[in-house]
Amino acid sequence: MQHDLFDTRAAGPGEPRPLADGAWHLPGFALEGELALLAAVAAISAAAPFRQMDTPGGYRMSVAMSNAGSLGWVSDAHGYRYATIDPLSGQPWPALPECMLQLAQAAAAAAGFAHFQPDACLVNRYAPGSKLALHQDRDERDFSAPIVSVSLGLPAVFLLGGLRRSDPTQKVLLQHGDVVVWGGPARLRYHGVSTLKPGLHPLLGAQRINLTLRRAA
């Protein structure tokens, strides 16, 4: 049976793979810095614990979220927005760790987006069963900066659609250390993550952590 789910990766980084005009899969791009990234995630979640946010429609997201940087993405009954203060702690979000900034800039450059200056990192924690429905990232002030997405822990199927929700999606298997970058003509493409399958990752156990770096302001 033919399937369209690419499995890249041997042991290390692979060749950048174009997904669409302005969208790239960088297999293993974050592997070299994995330990620093994991330590940074631990520090972030100690200050700004993961929490499942509510949607304006009255549902609770299955993915647990935290943020680092001067702005953090939040959702509640009133809507989606970026906030300077973590509504859970009442404190500013933890600073964007240097290792995340460096990685995001290098990945953006590798995908053809120079001078990426992210000011926000949304940290998503997927437990088995968690998913993220198809959506666009449109709460940022300008769409000229790309989105850089870093996958850690359990593998997941990333769905990349088009500019309309009804456009067909391609499935991309994202493994620990993979990075996806989309910007330019792909910046507003719909995207999502299929339901996470159970499993145990050697470093992270039964979870997937996704870092999404963006310029919000």
Next chain:
DNA sequence: AAGTACCA
């Protein structure tokens, strides 16, 4: 699919 309540 439409509700939700916000907003481009």
Next chain:
DNA sequence: CCCT
């Protein structure tokens, strides 16, 4: 509206 990244939700069901």
